Amino acid sequence: MNRPTVEDQLERDPSLSPMERREMLALLGKWVGAAVAGAGVFRAGEALAQQSEAAAGTKRKRRYGMVIDTRRCVGCRACVIACKAENKTPPGVYYTVVFDHVIEPRIDDKPLFMTKPCFHCEHPPCVDVCPVSATFKREQDGIVVVDYDRCIGCRYCMTACPYSARWFDFDENYAPVEENTAYASVPSPEYRQFRRRAKGRSPVGNVRKCHFCLHLQDENGEYNKAEGRWPACAKTCTGHAIHFGDLLDPASDVHRLLRERVAVRLKEELGTEPNVFYLL
Amino acid sequence: MTGITNTVKSFEGSEASALKRLFWMTGIALMLLGSYGLYDRMAHGHIHANYGSIVTWGLWVAAYIYFIGLSAGAFLVSSLAYVFNMHQFERIGRLAVLTALVTLLLALLSIFFDLGHMGRSWHVMAFPNFRSPMAWMIWLYSAYMVLLIVEMWLLLRHDLVSGSSEPTLRGRLYRLLSLGSRDTSAKSAARDRRIVRVLATVGVPLAVMFNGGVGALFGSVAARPHWHSGLFPILFLLSALVSGGALLTLAATVFQDGLTRNRDTVVVLGRLVLALLLLDVLIQVSEFLIAFRGGIPGHVAGLQLVISGPYWWVFWLWQVAIGTAIPLLILLLPTGKDARWVAFAGLLIAAGLFGLRLNIVIPGLAVEEIRGLGEAIGSMRVNAHYFPSLGEWSLTALIVGLGLVLFGLGELFLPRQKEVA
Numbered sequence: 001m002n003r004p005t006v007e008d009q010l011e012r013d014p015s016l017s018p019m020e021r022r023e024m025l026a027l028l029g030k031w032v033g034a035a036v037a038g039a040g041v042f043r044a045g046e047a048l049a050q051q052s053e054a055a056a057g058t059k060r061k062r063r064y065g066m067v068i069d070t071r072r073c074v075g076c077r078a079c080v081i082a083c084k085a086e087n088k089t090p091p092g093v094y095y096t097v098v099f100d101h102v103i104e105p106r107i108d109d110k111p112l113f114m115t116k117p118c119f120h121c122e123h124p125p126c127v128d129v130c131p132v133s134a135t136f137k138r139e140q141d142g143i144v145v146v147d148y149d150r151c152i153g154c155r156y157c158m159t160a161c162p163y164s165a166r167w168f169d170f171d172e173n174y175a176p177v178e179e180n181t182a183y184a185s186v187p188s189p190e191y192r193q194f195r196r197r198a199k200g201r202s203p204v205g206n207v208r209k210c211h212f213c214l215h216l217q218d219e220n221g222e223y224n225k226a227e228g229r230w231p232a233c234a235k236t237c238t239g240h241a242i243h244f245g246d247l248l249d250p251a252s253d254v255h256r257l258l259r260e261r262v263a264v265r266l267k268e269e270l271g272t273e274p275n276v277f278y279l280l
Numbered sequence: 281m282t283g284i285t286n287t288v289k290s291f292e293g294s295e296a297s298a299l300k301r302l303f304w305m306t307g308i309a310l311m312l313l314g315s316y317g318l319y320d321r322m323a324h325g326h327i328h329a330n331y332g333s334i335v336t337w338g339l340w341v342a343a344y345i346y347f348i349g350l351s352a353g354a355f356l357v358s359s360l361a362y363v364f365n366m367h368q369f370e371r372i373g374r375l376a377v378l379t380a381l382v383t384l385l386l387a388l389l390s391i392f393f394d395l396g397h398m399g400r401s402w403h404v405m406a407f408p409n410f411r412s413p414m415a416w417m418i419w420l421y422s423a424y425m426v427l428l429i430v431e432m433w434l435l436l437r438h439d440l441v442s443g444s445s446e447p448t449l450r451g452r453l454y455r456l457l458s459l460g461s462r463d464t465s466a467k468s469a470a471r472d473r474r475i476v477r478v479l480a481t482v483g484v485p486l487a488v489m490f491n492g493g494v495g496a497l498f499g500s501v502a503a504r505p506h507w508h509s510g511l512f513p514i515l516f517l518l519s520a521l522v523s524g525g526a527l528l529t530l531a532a533t534v535f536q537d538g539l540t541r542n543r544d545t546v547v548v549l550g551r552l553v554l555a556l557l558l559l560d561v562l563i564q565v566s567e568f569l570i571a572f573r574g575g576i577p578g579h580v581a582g583l584q585l586v587i588s589g590p591y592w593w594v595f596w597l598w599q600v601a602i603g604t605a606i607p608l609l610i611l612l613l614p615t616g617k618d619a620r621w622v623a624f625a626g627l628l629i630a631a632g633l634f635g636l637r638l639n640i641v642i643p644g645l646a647v648e649e650i651r652g653l654g655e656a657i658g659s660m661r662v663n664a665h666y667f668p669s670l671g672e673w674s675l676t677a678l679i680v681g682l683g684l685v686l687f688g689l690g691e692l693f694l695p696r697q698k699e700v701a
Contacts, residue, residue, distance in 0.1 A: 132409060151396070156497075
């Protein structure tokens with residue numbers, strides 16, 4: 001089957017509008033139809049899984065993660081806002097959250113803030129429980145994604161995540177979307193699917209989560225901080241507390257910080273092996 | 281509707297008919313009240329539901345595990361007759377299978393409306409992930425549903441064919457349901473019984489697996505200490521048997537003149553329910569004692585919510601008093617030999633077990649996984665406190681009302697079980 005190549009091509013060309021993508025997918029469906037019985041029926045959820053398979057094995061493996069320096073976090077919540085602006089998440093959906101009472105009471109009076117995205121665990125319990133494999137960990141870079149077209153909205157993954165990193169889209173909207181201002185028609189760049197919010201249409205009714213802004217990766221699966229292609233929360237962090245990068249790359253900030261400082265991960269006892277580390 | 285009430289009237293004496301009218305009116309009233317919930321869910325999706333991203337599952341999931349437990353329990357009671365040759369239960373065998381079928385339908389409806397994308401429910405068949413306990417559960421109960429339908433048809437076939445010659449509405453209905461079968465010979469009846477025996481035998485491990493599987497669906501979630509216990513699948517199975525058995529004592533008493541026909545069977549079933557209920561209590565007490573003695577905050581948090589949280593009354597009044605203590609007394613005292621009292625105890629137990637289901641689903645979720653999450657966001661969706669919304673109650677009422685109406689229709693139209701020697 002030649003699906004991976006076509007998908008790759010779609011991925012490489014960011015100028016393709018969602019409509020063109022849909023047409024190409026339809027064309028693709030016809031091609032594959034001969035090979036797979038009922039390919040039309042199975043269209044749901046082909047795109048994301050294909051992206052993952054296409055990249056697996058052929059390219060260098062990465063393990064994206066974050067090292068968050070709690071001593072540098074001032075609790076400004078710019079990361080929360082930047083994430084919302086980037087991904088156009090609705091009310092009640094927060095890919096990252098800032099906690100201010102995680103450790104309390106403290107012996108000294110210092111505040112401690114903790115920003116918490118999805119940890120993109122090495123052993124993500126959310127992935128195992130999904131009855132339809134709509135959520136999975138990408139082979140090429142370990143990012144845990146949700147296929148909005150396949151997800152049935154059962155929310156089992158939300159119960160299985162020990163870190164409350166998943167959010168259900170209840171179809172609530174901020175006023176500018178509700179009142180149908182110009183902002184309402186701005187699509188979300190998530191997964192490069194450029195979906196516009198519409199009643200009852202995915203991602204409404206889906207479970208949503210942080211994906212390390214993977215739509216900002218280039219064709220080789222790389223981010224670039226200088227070009228601004230960097231997860232929105234890390235890019236905007238006023239105190240430079242959120243460090244992002246490839247944990248397998250010895251030259252990366254995250255690798256260096258983990259070598260030099262002592263880091264902790266949350267709920268190690270569950271064996272999930274988060275890829276987000278905290279410096280205390 | 282008047283047609284139905286007239287039919288009911290013609291059936292029984294005045295006292296029973298008053299009760300039956302009450303039953304029908306309750307069912308229809310619940311369905312009418314519930315139509316708002318159905319409209320709200322279909323027109324507005326989940327926006328008016330009160331669950332959120334902390335308490336992700338609410339009343340509908342509790343209703344689902346409740347009904348699915350009733351179904352498995354009722355089916356396993358029917359197997360006493362068809363697998364374990366306890367002929368005394370044969371007279372309520374068909375009723376038990378009907379109960380299993382109706383409650384399974386109610387369970388599937390409850391969980392169907394809970395989905396974010398109802399139109400994608402076929403995905404669970406097309407893209408199953410067999411690492412997920414939920415996928416296993418779905419495949420197992422789909423097989424179970426097919427088995428139930430076939431078994432029910434075979435149990436009724438002979439009577440349907442015999443009754444199909446009547447020129448009444450019932451006769452026409454029977455002709456339709458008999459699916460063209462015309463054979464009323466003793467040989468064909470014996471063949472039906474043989475197949476039923478095989479199906480029922482296959483059904484026992486299937487029912488044990490899928491209901492234990494629902495327990496495993498919760499029990500295997502390591503992130504939720506309130507659920508994460510090896511006792512969970514067993515607790516689910518026992519609770520299913522208790523609730524299914526209890527509902528059957530009630531159904532066998534009121535269904536098709538059951539009080540006179542099934543008096544002894546109901547009393548025996550009451551004994552069985554008593555024993556199962558005591559076992560169920562034992563398992564629950566064990567869960568509490570071990571968790572509290574261990575004292576790990578995460579393990580205790582959910583149980584503390586159960587016994588002293590904002591919904592302490594669901595546990596103490598609903599689950600313990602109504603669902604356990606009072607029926608235990610009724611069944612242990614001499615009243616346990618009176619079928620009417622046993623049926624009443626059955627009603628209390630079946631109702632009380634819903635409290636147990638709520639206390640499984642909600643306290644397990646209503647604990648912030650990381651302290652301060654609700655405070656950090658301040659959205660009603662990110663709140664550890666949950667109370668079902670009007671729409672959630674309403675849709676649940678619709679499903680319960682539908683169950684009553686289906687039972688009522690079964691009461692009216694199903695062939696009466698022949699006396700067995």
